[in-house]
Amino acid sequence: MSLHLGNSFKIVKQLGQIRKYSDQFPKITTHYTIHPREKDPRWKDANMERFADETDILIVGGGPAGMSAAIRAKQLAEADGKEIRVCIVEKASQIGGHILSGAVLQPTALNELIPDWKEKGAPLNTPVTEDKFGLLTSTGRMPIPVLPGTPMYNHGNYIVRLGHVVQWLGEQAEAMGVEIYPGYAASEVLYHEDGSVKGIATNDVGIAKDGSPKDNFERGMELHAKCTIFAEGCHGHLTKQIINRFDLRKNSEPQTYGIGLKELWEINPSKHKPGRVEHTIGWPLDKNTYGGSFLYHLNDETPLIAVGFVVGLDYTNPYLSPFKEFQRFKHHPSIKHYFEDGNRISYGARALVEGGFQSIPKLTFPGGCLVGCAAGFINLPKVKGSHNAMKSGMLAAESVYETISGEKQKTEAFQPFSYEEKFKNSWVYKELKAVRNIRPSFHTPLGLYGGIAYSGFSVVLGGREPWTFKHGDPDYKRLKPAKESKPIEYPKPDGKISFDLLTSVALTGTNHEGDQPAHLTLKDDTVPVKRNLGIFDGPEGRFCPAGVYEFVPLDSGEGQRLQINAQNCIHCKTCDIKDPSQNINWVVPEGGGGPAYNGM
Numbered sequence: 308m309s310l311h312l313g314n315s316f317k318i319v320k321q322l323g324q325i326r327k328y329s330d331q332f333p334k335i336t337t338h339y340t341i342h343p344r345e346k347d348p349r350w351k352d353a354n355m356e357r358f359a360d361e362t363d364i365l366i367v368g369g370g371p372a373g374m375s376a377a378i379r380a381k382q383l384a385e386a387d388g389k390e391i392r393v394c395i396v397e398k399a400s401q402i403g404g405h406i407l408s409g410a411v412l413q414p415t416a417l418n419e420l421i422p423d424w425k426e427k428g429a430p431l432n433t434p435v436t437e438d439k440f441g442l443l444t445s446t447g448r449m450p451i452p453v454l455p456g457t458p459m460y461n462h463g464n465y466i467v468r469l470g471h472v473v474q475w476l477g478e479q480a481e482a483m484g485v486e487i488y489p490g491y492a493a494s495e496v497l498y499h500e501d502g503s504v505k506g507i508a509t510n511d512v513g514i515a516k517d518g519s520p521k522d523n524f525e526r527g528m529e530l531h532a533k534c535t536i537f538a539e540g541c542h543g544h545l546t547k548q549i550i551n552r553f554d555l556r557k558n559s560e561p562q563t564y565g566i567g568l569k570e571l572w573e574i575n576p577s578k579h580k581p582g583r584v585e586h587t588i589g590w591p592l593d594k595n596t597y598g599g600s601f602l603y604h605l606n607d608e609t610p611l612i613a614v615g616f617v618v619g620l621d622y623t624n625p626y627l628s629p630f631k632e633f634q635r636f637k638h639h640p641s642i643k644h645y646f647e648d649g650n651r652i653s654y655g656a657r658a659l660v661e662g663g664f665q666s667i668p669k670l671t672f673p674g675g676c677l678v679g680c681a682a683g684f685i686n687l688p689k690v691k692g693s694h695n696a697m698k699s700g701m702l703a704a705e706s707v708y709e710t711i712s713g714e715k716q717k718t719e720a721f722q723p724f725s726y727e728e729k730f731k732n733s734w735v736y737k738e739l740k741a742v743r744n745i746r747p748s749f750h751t752p753l754g755l756y757g758g759i760a761y762s763g764f765s766v767v768l769g770g771r772e773p774w775t776f777k778h779g780d781p782d783y784k785r786l787k788p789a790k791e792s793k794p795i796e797y798p799k800p801d802g803k804i805s806f807d808l809l810t811s812v813a814l815t816g817t818n819h820e821g822d823q824p825a826h827l828t829l830k831d832d833t834v835p836v837k838r839n840l841g842i843f844d845g846p847e848g849r850f851c852p853a854g855v856y857e858f859v860p861l862d863s864g865e866g867q868r869l870q871i872n873a874q875n876c877i878h879c880k881t882c883d884i885k886d887p888s889q890n891i892n893w894v895v896p897e898g899g900g901g902p903a904y905n906g907m
Contacts (some may be wrong), residue, residue: 330861331867331868332832332833332836332868333868336829338825339514339824340894341829341830344518347518350519353520354524356526357527358526359529359530360528360529360531362506362533363391363393363533363711364376364377364380364392364394364532364533364534364535364707365507365530365531365532365534365535365536366393366395366538367507367535367536368395368396368537368538368679368681369397369473369477369538370406370473370680371697372678372679372680372681372699373536373538373679373700374395374476374479374480375416375420375476375698375701375704376536376538376701376704377485377487377700377704378485378704379420379700380708381485384708385483389712393486394487394530394532395485395486395488396488396492396493397489397490397491398491398493398900399489399899399901399903400490400899401489402473402487402489403469403474404470404902404903404904405878405902406469406470406907407469407470407656407657407904408567408657408693409567410466410467410468410469410691411435411461411464411584412431412465412466412467412469412472412691412694413464413689415698416694416695417694417697428475429472429475430467431472432606433466433605434582435464435466435584436582437582437584438453438459438584439584440452441641442589443589443591443641444589444590445590445591446640447640448639448640457766458686458689459586459689464691466582468605469693470904471906489899491898492898493507493509494511494894495508496548496549496552497529497531499720503674503718504535504549504672504720505531505532506530506531506532507530507545508527508528508529508530509528509530510896510897511527515824516824516825521822533720534720534721534722535675535720536676536704537676537677538681540679541564541660541680542658542893543681544883544893544894546681549672550668553669553672553673555672555677558669559665559668559669560778561780562662562781563661564658564661564662564782565597565598565658566879567615567616567657568615568629568633568656568852569614569654570613570615570654570811571612571652571653572612572614572645572646572651573609573649574610574611574612574645574648574650575610579611582604582606583603583604584603585601585602585603586600586602592632592755594755595754595755596618596619596627597618597621597622598617600617600636601613602614602642612645614637614645616629616632616633619661620661620885622785623786624787624792625787625843625846626789626792626793626794626795626844626849627850628795628850629656629850629852630656630852631797631849635797638804643804646804652814653904654806654811654815655815655877655907656852656877656879657880658879658884659680659692660680660684661685661687663685663739663746664739664742665778667739668682669727670730671722671726673720674720675720675722676722676723676726679695679696680692682699684739686742687746688742688745689742695739698734698735702726702733702735703723706725709723710723740770742765743776744765744770744775745761745765746778747777747778748761748776750778783884783887783889784887786885789842789843789844815902815903816902817876818900819900820896820897821874823896825871825873826893826895826896827855827856827876827882827893828894829892830892831890834888834890835890836858836867839886845867846885846887847869847886850882850885853876853879854872855872855873855875856869856871857870873896876901878901
């Protein structure tokens with residue numbers, strides 16, 4: 308009898324341990340990229356056939372680079388009296404709906420692409436009239452002069468709502484016959500048998516949260532092209548695959564990134580100075596954390612300012628919260644007066660490329676090429692990249708058009724080889740090379756102060772120094788363990804100038820179909836708790852600007868588990884970049900999901 312009871316107690320104990328393990332490490336990821344449908348009996352009878360369509364040039368992403376590429380390709384065909392089919396797929400439900408940028412636009416590329424843009428009503432309504440730059444301490448501000456010829460001099464540029472500019476570019480593209488498909492997320496790269504890129508497949512719809520097919524399941528469609536231009540923006544999930552498959556970073560440095568957070572405010576008209584551009588560096592970040600702010604006065608229907616904060620994702624303290632640093636920044640004595648009787652109307656965030664010249668990968672591969680932020684063309688000292696993105700799209704279109712109009716190549720799809728040479732002969736290349744050492748100069752033990760000193764030296768030399776600094780480790784390797792780091796105490800938001808995260812996310816218009824697999828996939832569901840929480844105290848709960856990742860207590864009260872609030876995701880890609888375990892892989896949700904920005 309005692310032996311029987313002993314075995315029973317052992318079984319109960321084992322069951323308890325299993326239950327505790329499953330509570331702490333529940334199955335979070337159900338996406339087919341992690342759990343293949345071929346091995347899932349629930350998919351046995353699903354119709355997996357896809358409709359396929361053919362185009363000449365396919366563009367993935369409808370931002371400044373993608374739109375410029377489409378318009379330029381159509382211009383070339385029109386000049387030659389030819390008909391070519393150009394298609395753009397865009398994951399946002401409306402063109403410009405996922406665009407977020409400062410933004411001050413340098414019109415160089417626009418002048419080349421559409422010289423009569425003023426007559427055509429381009430929404431460039433606020434010429435820059437004043438530049439202000441300062442170094443902040445916790446209580447004061449040290450002005451730094453902005454001289455003609457320096458990267459931050461903005462005479463001749465325009466403060467814009469970039470989403471509106473992209474919408475306008477979309478209208479110009481459609482008027483020329485470009486086919487634009489918003490709400491269709493490119494989810495898969497397709498390849499010919501010879502390995503060249505064949506095109507893309509759009510995402511399937513009608514998949515339940517548990518990974519099973521719903522009654523309304525529909526397969527995505529295939530778009531095949533002679534050449535595919537990837538214009539996904541910063542850290543696009545297909546671009547990642549392309550770079551790895553064709554080893555495009557073989558001769559370049561790892562890309563490094565920042566996260567930019569932005570708000571739009573209606574302010575008191577007496578404080579509004581349309582055309583004023585303000586930037587700061589320093590507080591609230593320490594000297595070893597790269598970042599800074601922008602504040603732009605727009606000439607809009609109401610007295611509107613765009614305010615934002617950028618934090619380099621090479622930061623080391625796992626307790627740092629970019630969102631809370633932004634909220635704290637707005638309380639600086641030289642800044643807060645703008646907001647004291649204002650009204651916040653929008654919020655959003657997006658990762659941005661910071662690597663510059665050293666981090667530009669090989670731009671072409673069999674069947675396609677990379678443009679814009681997918682390739683990393685931001686000029687960080689200028690705090691702008693849209694002009695470079697647009698020009699790269701134009702150069703790519705010229706090369707692609709020449710290539711597909713020429714002789715057949717060895718591969719089934721066309722590789723626009725001349726794009727690399729066009730880029731190297733362009734003003735984009737010259738501009739990026741001149742500032743190549745400024746960002747990595749902030750990695751010295753002097754941090755911010757060493758970077759400022761070197762930046763001044765480099766500007767005096769005109770970027771002609773004969774050396775090129777390296778960036779070093781990628782951003783995800785730079786976090787220090789929690790035991791080596793100091794927790795940061797952030798002030799509570801006051802609900803007037805600073806706000807909590809969920810109140811902010813509500814302003815993004817974000818929406819996803821609730822009953823679908825989380826598109827924030829984990830290669831291993833146990834890693835967030837075992838490693839990220841155990842070593843780094845759960846940094847994903849702080850670096851995400853939308854409250855997607857949340858460590859919650861177990862019902863037993865012993866330990867925590869990870870909860871992914873995928874419906875909150877604003878598609879910034881920060882998690883995919885900064886996760887110290889590189890366990891998160893961001894994939895597209897159902898098309899049309901995500902934020903619904905209005906001119907961000």
